[in-house]
Amino acid sequence: MTTTNDNAGTDRKIVTFSLAQQTFGIDMRALIEIREWDEPTPLPNVPGFIKGVTNLRGNVVPVVGLAERLGWEPSAIHARSCILVVHIAGKQAGFLVDEVNDIVAIGETEIQPAPEVETIEPSVIAGLVRIATRQKDGTRDEKGTMVLLLDLDALSLTKHLDIAA
Amino acid sequence: MSDEFDDIQAIFFEECAEGLTTAEQGLSAMQAGDVSAEVIAGVFRAVHSIKGGAGAFGHADLTAFAHKFENVLDEVRGGKIPPSPGVVKVMLSAFDILTDHVESAKGLAPRPADQAALATLEQVLANKGADDGGPVAAPAAAAEVPAGEADAFGFVPMAVSLDDFDAPAELPAADAAWIVTFKPSRAALANAGEPLLIIRELESLGGEVVAVDTSTVPPLRDLDPEDAYLTWTLRVPGEVAEGDINDCFDFVAPDSIVEVRRDEAAAAPLAEAAPAADEFGFVPVSAGIEDFAAEMQRVVETIAAASPAIGSVETPAIAPKAGSEAQQTIRVDLGKLDLLLNLVGELVIRNSILADRLSPADRQRVELPELARLTRQIQDNVMSLRAQPIKQAFSRVPRMLRDLSVETGKQILLETVGETTEVDKGVIEKIGDPLTHMIRNAADHGLESAEERIAAGKNPAGTIKLSAEQRGARIFVRVQDDGRGINREKVRAKAVERGIISGDAQLSNEEIDQLICAPGFSTADTISNISGRGVGMDVVRSNVEALGGRVEIHSVPGEGTTFTMILPLTLAILDGMIVRLAGQRFVLPLAHVLETVQPEPGQVKRTSPDSEVIDMRGEYVPVKRATEIFGLNDDRAIEDSLVVIVENEGSGKVGLVVDTIDDRREVVIKSLDQNLHPIRGLGGATILGDGSIALILDIEALVASTNRFTPKGLAA
Secondary structure, eight states: OOEEOSSSOOOEEEEEEEETTEEEEEEGGGEEEEEEOOOOBOOSSSOTTEEEEEEETTEEEEEEEHHHHTTSOOOOOOTTOEEEEEEETTEEEEEEESEEEEEEEEOGGGOBOOOTTSSSSGGGEEEEEEEEEEOTTSOEEEEEEEEEEEOTGGGOHHHHHHHHO | OHHHHHHHHHHHHHHHHHHHHHHHHHHHHHHTTOOOHHHHHHHHHHHHHHHHHHHHTTOHHHHHHHHHHHHHHHHHHTTSSOOOHHHHHHHHHHHHHHHHHHHHHHTSSOOOOOHHHHHHHHHHHHHTTGGGSSOOOTTTTOTTSOOOOOOTTOOHHHHHHHHHHHOGGGSTTTTSOEEEEEEOOTTTTTTTOOHHHHHHHHHHTTOEEEEEEOTTOOOGGGOOTTSOOOEEEEEEOTTSOHHHHHHHTTTSOTTOEEEEEESSTTSOOOOOOOHHHHTTTOOOOSSOHHHHHHHHHHHHHHHHHHOTTOOTTTHHHHOHHHHHHHOOOOOOOHHHHHHHHHHHHHHHHHHHHHHHHSOHHHHTSTHHHHHHHHHHHHHHHHHHHHEEETHHHHTTHHHHHHHHHHHHOOOEEEEEEOTTOEEEHHHHHHHHHHHHHHHHHIIIIISOOHHHHHHTTSOSSEEEEEEEEEETTEEEEEEEEOSOOOOHHHHHHHHHHTTSSOTTOOOOHHHHHHGGGSTTOOOOSSOOSSSOSSOHHHHHHHHHHHTTOEEEEEEETTTEEEEEEEEESOSSEEEEEEEEETTEEEEEEGGGEEEEEOOOTTSEEEEETTEEEEEETTEEEEEEEHHHHTTOOOOOOGGGSEEEEEEETTTEEEEEEESEEEEEEEEEOBOSTTTSOOOTTEEEEEEOTTSOEEEEEOHHHHHHTHHHHHHHHHHO
């Protein structure tokens, strides 16, 4: 299941997913589970990127439209839409993403700092990394794909809400 | 190892807290005039246990202070020092310092300045309490019958006995050295009964180890380093009181062997002071043992007859064995209780999911109602596990009032009512701060100075009455003072001055009173240490509202002010009505609901383009549409909707427009801020039978502040 890069230490695993035609990655350790999209219960008086709350094994967990949160066009819901449930700053949150791609191991040294113009809030991108993508036929595309690594702590929802409110 | 030590130490601190509570109750009773022997003995035991534990854990400052305090208590217990109001006052302030010492030992506070208190205690000891205006021990000559003031129960004889038993140094042959034999139980180390600490303590009394019996040490291959094998024999100078020696063994494991005897064969055969007994000072005496037994029997009977209300806390003093059987309690980590409560919440939810999934015919079968009943019983029991007497929250008040009394120079009497009212632990934890502010406010602003009170023809000492009562699913906590009442002119003027209201605002008396709770409001002309910074009552209101409660203020000029906190009994479960707003399910707390009406055509009328009223049998009640407040789309005609009349303190009755009412049920409250943040207008969320989430409406916020938070909601 796991693909590896050959050229550096394999220090951490990331989960890659598509969002607004980009490939993003988050640290595997933050991931709690991946679930199918299920319409959450909408909340009043919250920023638009908070889609609502859902029941995750008895916990009330907010569902965040990650695309809107990062300043992209909102994701359209389709069959492969799913929710990445993650630990974020001591809380749990679900991120709506377009498609989950893969789990890859990357070396710490492969990560390049993000240029400052990538998103509305540069700090939420912890770095850029190139990974070899797996083709349908199982061969590798050596050119690879650029993955935007998200800094989950910088995404802290409550912090953002304070500004919004 | 150090974790275990911390655990044991944590238990010690819990016991300290209990001991302090007992001591304070006893001292308060003494202050109120109940100086009976068992009250005094209760205080003594509490302080004594704290001292013993503190010694075992090496809290030297705490031990030293508790020791001095204990000395005074011992003299009072023995009737050497009369428990006059002056002495009780000294002891109360010593108690406060002792509390500070315990906090300091926990590492939560710096070491308190106790020199003054120590000096006062020393003075009381030296003067035998005679210089404080209290009743001088009149029959002091009769050493055998000390001058305890005879109380209603006639407990004087008990004081004699205990004194005699705790001061065996007065017995003949007092000078012969003590021979102490100590064989700790095998399991002593596992029970944290480190023998070295005890030997050190004996050495600090001047004792020295004269022999160590190693005969029971097994061959090395059988030796378990966790077990204790040695028997020590120590020689302790004869002038040391036997009670002090026995004190050293207060915390040894129960099956240890301890023998304390005089070195002379002719001396009183004081042997085998059983550790379980000596904790209470019951050491057999050489002479008159039958007399004593008879007397004890009589005392026990007197107590049993005269005060059936004595709680289990006092009982062990008289009948330790019976007491230990009656008090079958265990300590449980609160986290485990919280987990249990959450699991029970899950169980309740699963139960209703199951019921929803079953066909109506299956639902009627006996198994399901039975399961529902059992679930309900488990839930009630778990809730009761978390229920604690509100006394825990009240316990800090007497101390606070003593401090406030010193700071303000006012005489303050405290009355408490209903302190056994049981409330969820979570509520108790959260009302501490509001209660502190309310008490401070009452002492500082409510009560007048003694001169003012005399001029007004009142008792120079002001009274603050603290009461708690349960009414339905709510707890009412009141702080009532008999002070000057709210000066509405002044409050109004200040509110205008501070820009809280405009100069021409027309306000009712109640509205003016409520201004006290406005942020930034203070009527104090000078900011005192106690209050006047304009944060206090605002904090009270916001904390109480955060708990889903409210604050009521009732004031009569010249007669006093009453602040009432009305709180939910539990933070975990809510009796709710499941309603729909624009198709989405919400929970409306039933406690607020007065009635529900299906409006007739023309019953709801507009009073302005965006405000409506409903004609309720001639009374016009404002109507609010929750859908508008939440920005939900709703084009339903008012005649197709229901209007739920809810009562709200700020604005009285209000009608809330909802689509339909689905159900009425108890819901488990899940906080939104656990994973998100609190949302204005919502009190939390709950999980319904089908696993979906329904949001709980916060009526107070919804009704009271529609205008203020609609724009904010839109902006966000």
